[in-house]
Every structure is written in structure tokens, then in C-alpha cells.
Amino acid sequence: MNTESLLRAVRPVHVLFPRLDQSASAEPKFWSIQLDGLHQNHLKASANRLRDDRKRRGQPVSDDVSLKLSGLHKGIAKALGARSFDAWRDSEQDLIEFLLANGMTQPADLIHWSLSPLTARQVSDRLFNSGLPLPKRIFTGVGSKLFVARGRGRFDIFDLSGRHMSEEGILEWCEARANECVLPLHRESDWDVDAPDYVELTGRDLLLQAFRLEYINPASNLLGDNLVAPAQRAPEFRIYGASEEEIALEQRVFGIFREVIEQSELGWAEIVRFPGSDNIIFLKGANGAFDWVLRDQRDGAFVGNPYHPILMSQELPSAMNVSAFNAHLYFKTGEWYERLEHSAETRHYTEGGTQETWPGYPQLLMRELTASRRNYSRPSQPRGWRAANFVPHQLDGYCLMVSPLVTVKEFWSFFDGSDWQKNRVIRSGHNLSKLEPDLAAVNLHDEDSVPASVTWFDAVAFCRYYEKKTGLPVRLLEVEEWKKISPPPAQDIKKDGWGDLTWVVVGGDGKGGGATSHRYPEACSGGGSLCFRKELIWRENPERLPFLSVVDFGEWLADYAHGHAPVANAATGRALMTGPLDRDRCPAHLTMRYKGLKVGFRICYVAQFDA
Template identity: 40%
Template structure:
């Protein structure tokens, strides 16, 4: 292996940022500057990536391996043929997708009619991106992420690709449908955002959760669905054991699926399109973090040490003197290192959560942490609750 090959193998992330078809990085001849899918870089980092790209180009140009000829079909702009060095061939059809569109990425854990109607907006966006013939998804993603940082965004407030794609399409002239709205409900706190009023509930309590479970078939459905991705008894049954507390007024600890199912139940009962808060909304509403993220769990013990508020299976019980802090809008937040809240965003079968005490997720920035939607996360020695929100109808 040559020194150049050692360099390329030693820097897979950096080389990966050069490996795209947005520019001419993988085309011969390579006209124009390389397109690097890395962001928020200072000049030394830009120079480093350009140097790595130069070595990468020299390496691929030194061999005929991997190169293909792109051959257009005369009279038909919708298909091109690819020819390898040894006679291999393939073809590419314009706008053909690798997979069929699915409006519900949570299947089989949740069916479409079990989702809150507020999640329809995400499905509409995904459908638009999938079916639009004028969207180049790879370039859309690159432009969207570049825009985020150019407009002052940071890693800490990174909202996820779904939101970035939406912002980029809106900047290009796409008209966003108005969000679903609802009437004023008792027990919800109004919080004024830039162009709407968000109504936010306190954390859903154990009592409210058990009332829902006692009057619905979610308990049985939940167990069967979770078995499709995790057959362990712990994952199926722990929602009951981890909510055995001295008071049913404590916040319920649930999986993200439980929270979504509860949202749908609440919407069917009240007619109000409730959902979980987005990451962006949560940062707007939550109080400022009050502790350093030096360790997790309740204050007297680290995550790796059994404490008086941990059961043998490492799930937590609530300790005394729980700290509650009200936000600027009067919304109560449980401010403990070992307590998190589920958020709206999800990618396939993984979702986000946030800790009001630290302003972070479990071992990561909120925007970077993704956790199994079917898990209560009790095996990590934490509790994850949830609250409801909706956009107020102000007409």
C-alpha cells in the first residue's frame, strides 16, 4: 500500500465528504472546484479538505478500476447506459427511485390511522420530495445544510434533515401548508413563537397514562408490535414496572411509541391535533439548562453506580425533592439529570429526547441523539416522559 493509499484509508470521514456527484469530484474531466459536503469550516479545515481531495483524485486517476463510461441514448434523454472497463453494463432511468414510497416509516410499529393527524405534514413533505421530478435529493440536502450554517445555525440547534429540507424548499418558493390548529384547552400553557401560539401541557402523569391504558387496547397492541423488533420481555413489559411509584402524580415514563399513541388517543377524545414538541420548539420553550452534563442519574450517584433510587434492573424510581422549574411562560419542567422528554422528530424507528437539566440528550447533543422508539430507555437508568402541544387556532 502506498503512502497516499494509507492517507486515504486513515481519513474515511474526510474522503467521504469528497465522494459525491454534486460537482465533478468523480467525473473525468473534473471541471470547476470540488464540492465538499462538510460545513462550518474555517480556512485551515478548507485547505485540509482540498489537500485530501487532491490526493483522492490522484489516486483514482492513477487506475482504470472503478471508472465507467456514461453513454446517452440518442433521442431519449430519460435513460443513460453505464459501461465498465471489462464489458459490464447497466442503465439509469431518469427520476427512478430505489424504493417505493411509504407514507408511514413507523410501520409495522404503528399503522397510519394510529398516527396523530399533526404528523400528516411530515408525510406530505416526504411525498413531495419523493414524487417531484425537479428535485435532486443529494443536492437538496447539501444546499439545505449549507444554508443552515450560513444563516447562523450551529450543531447544537441542528434541527434534522426533515426540517432542513423544508427550509430549503421554502426558500426556493415552495408554499408550506398551514399547520393544523386547535381550540383553547384547559391545562395548556400558551407560549408565543415567531408566527404562532403554541399551547403546551405539563408532563403527562402516571395517572393519565394508566387511565389511557385501562380504557384502550394499546397495552395488547403495544406488546405484539414491539415483539416484531424486540422480543425481550423487558422491552414489552417494563412500562408498568418503571411506573410503580409512591404517587401517580409523578410524570409517566414511556417509550416514544407510547407517547405517539397517547397523542392519537387525546386527539380522538378532544378533537385537538396534539403532538410532541419539535426540537426547535423545545429549545424555545424550555428553561435554560441549570447543570453540567458531567454524569447522568440522580445527583448522589453516577450512572455506573447503583443508588438508592435504582431498582435491581437499573430502572429508576423518583427520589425526594424533585426539582421543578417553570419556563418564562409558566410551563413546569422537571429538571433532573436522569429525566428526559421525548420530542417530535424521528428517523425511521429512532427518535429524539431532551433533558431540561442539561439541555442535551443522553450522551449527545439533542440534534444528534437518536434512540429506539419502542424502548422506554429504562435499561440506560433514565426515565423519559412526554408532554403534549398544539398550535392554537387564533381566528
């Protein structure tokens, strides 16, 4: 194996280093670059690729000081712990000799195990940014034969024991047969490719198989010493709002898991420091396998616009551009991100939050940073004057101007013939989730004055259109804002059931939304339609803002994550799909026509202090 191959990266590795085009007094700006490996040629290739990726029409790359090759080479080398590119190149032979002397001859991914949630950044942050002593070994699971019998677990225990049991019962039954073969198995088709042809599962093996997701995964973190040796600190678990009994069971299961992994060398990697750099740590596995992590490395490229490719950055409403916060999380060096996440989630439950009100990590992290970091303040919202067609609502420290629901007429005046109408489906064709194409079917069979029915992306596109038209920095309501301004629900469905709550959406065949074939365009002539047919029920909040209070209509809210967004239902005060509003979200690329439902939206903005 040549030296370039020996030093190659075995997974995407993104390294941060400061840009050259900045003053000493400014907040540091960083490049994030995908590093192909540790060889000088890898550094050069990575620098060239960054330059190519940053080319702009009409501006030669050579004009950008921050993209000069010499500066990029030096920046990458310093991120690796060298004084300069020349110094890194001169130390290359020392690195090769160090690897060979320590028996590290085969580059391998010793971190990613399909049955563990560990990432390379987690390992890097624990080793470099936690402030904890460097462990001698770490258990990543790679090469371990734990959980090899995929799909086996509780039902096998019930079958073998002849009865259903509680969690404690399962534990006691398995521990009574801890080292006894209870289930011999020949290799099955859905097992991993490196699984053995035959296994004999003991009681403990079957216990860990059964409890992997609920009890082993929350313990598979690097917060405490759960997965490192020597274990000098108490284990920490990523479980929240649990009872004392649940925590006690978690501790018992983890104790068994830890005992099992310590009985084998499989799945463990030795931690080896390279004397030539404080920014690289090697992981040494069996049979010459080795891996490495860097200080402040990232697992992927920075994503400033999570809505791409459906919405381009210049098409986002200024008040919904999340790139600044995303950039802070991504480019903040020296951060132990797993600890930050854990602290944020712990704060949520300590302060009375529940699973139902869990808002997602962006909101949790924003709250944690604001509460725990003196030098961090929540990004300020752009503000506008008080427009007459918006209703003011005094919230915590700001005045929120809120519109009525956007009507079919208002939306169609923007949508019909617009670039967005032409581009929306084309762009989403590059996405796994394609935007619902036929908005006419859920809008143009209604009167112009009723609420429009759109996808979440259409609602955001309208916000940008309205901002450009009026200068007002409008956006969608956030979940917490909607909760504060919406009228009390017409009925508590958890307590009293559905009662006589109103349903108003019908298909083109006259049948209700849940029964009509017009939910599915391919099932009816002309593509079908959904519309409002009965009298709509409106309720006002104390500020006289109207809300459509029917079961089968909801409002898109701003809190988008992973292709889904919340939809609020004014009749129930819950999500449109009847679950908790914070968690029970709808696919952002659909109008919910396929469920016989309609989803509209309203816009809002923060008023100027003196408005």
C-alpha cells in the first residue's frame, strides 16, 4: 500500500480553519473543507475543490484573498496541528513511521457501526473538547458480534418462556439463563454480511437484543464513561422525564451491557496520540486496522438553507432565514456538542416540558444557549411598521402583527403565472418528496374569500413575495406564538371526544373528506377536487382575530424540521392530525388532500418598538 492510500480518509471528514480575509477584531469566520486524507496530495486536492466550489460568475477566484491556494494549504495544515504546509509535508514521513511502528497498516472506519448512533464528531468532541482525561480505549461496536441476530428479541423470550412478561420479568428470566444457550440459530437472510453462519444466543445475548433500542441506545453516548475504558465516572443516559423505577432498570440493563462488552476485545479501539500533532488522535483496532479523528471535525458540510433545493436562499423571507443560527452551531469551535444537546434537553424537562411539548433541537438549543451563555443572545427578528390589515398582539417583550388567514384570492394573485408556479414542481423533482402539483384542485372550486389550501413551501414562498411587495418582514407563526394568540379550543377531544365538532371539507363527488375518492387525483376523472361545502365556523381571539374552527382545516406554522412542519387546528387546540402540536407534524410538501383535509396559513411579523 502506498503512503497516499495509507493516509486516506475512510469517511467524509470536514475540517474547520479560519479564513484569511478578516481583521483580528472581527468575529472569526471559518472555511469548512472536506479533507480527503492526511497526505500532502490530499490537502492540495481538498484546497482545489474548495476553490472550484466557490467560483462565482464574473469574479476570478484569484481575486478572493481567502481562496489563495497558499493560504488554504496553510490553513488546513494548521488545522492538523502543524505550523505551516511545509512543516506538515516535512512531518509526513514521521507520521508514516509512527503508524507502522504501532502496527496501524489498514485504514478502516472504526466508528460507524450500523447498530450504534455514534458519530465521528461525537468521538472527536469527547477526546478534544470535553476537558476530560483521554481514555485508553473506546467501544464503538465495530467488529463486535453483539446484536448479530437481527430481529430477535422480546417475542422469542415470550415464546421460550411460554408467557408474556414485564420488562423486569424479561430481565429476570434472561439473567437466570445468563450464560446458557437458549436460542441456537443458523444465519438468516436479513443479518449483516459479516455475521457468522451459526450462533448460540445466551440469555444475556437475547436480553440485549430485546432491550437494544429502549435501553442500550440511550446509554450509547460519550457523556460519561459509558463506552470508554477505564470507566472512572458514573454512567449517563439520554433519557428524560423518566421515573426512578425506569432509571433503575436502565442502570441494571446498562450494567449487564457493560459487563458483556468488557468480556471481549471485539468492538473496542485503542486511543493513540500522534506525538507530532495535538489535533489528531488515532483509533487502533485489530489486525492492523486504524482510524483517526481531528479536533473540531464535522461529519458533513455546512447547510445554511435546509429548504434547498425547493427554496433558494434568496427566496426565503428574511425573518425565516435560519442560516445565522445554523452557522453558529456548525462553526463554533471548542464546543462539546453532545453535552450541549443533552443540557438543552434536560432543561426542557426540568422546566416542566413534556414529550408532547418537545419542540425539536433547534428551539431547545436556542433556549439553552440563551439561558446558559452570557455572551450569546437570541438572533433579533427584523421589524416593520404597524400595517392596518394586521392585528397587533402583545407577547413577551414584542408586538406581533398577525394577519387573518390568507385567502384563495390573495394567494392566487401571487401564484398564478409566477416563477414560483413554474419552478416549484421542477425543483422538487430533485427531492425524494415531490411537491403536490395541483393546487387548483384544492383552491379553485371554492369562493375567493375562503382560506387558501397550500403546501408549507407554498406558504413560505408567499411570505417572500409579500415581503418584496410591501417591505414588511413577514413569516409564518411559530408554535408557541400560535398557542398564545389562538382562542380556547371548542372542545377538549382528549377529555370529551369529538362531540359535535364541525367537518366542512368535501370532495367533488359530494362525499366527506375522509370518504371521497377525490383525495386521490389518479382515482377520478379530471383529477378531482376538494372544497369547503358547509358553512364555516369562525371564532375570534380577544384581539378579534378570526380563526377557522373546524376539524378538517389547519394552519401551517414555521417550525420546519426534516421535511415536516406543524399544522395547528383551532377547533381542538392540537395538531391537525390530533396529536401534540409540537410533535405531530405533517409532510411539508403536501396540502394534506390525501387525508381529505385542507391546510392554509396566515402571516405575521414583529412590529418596530416605536410603531
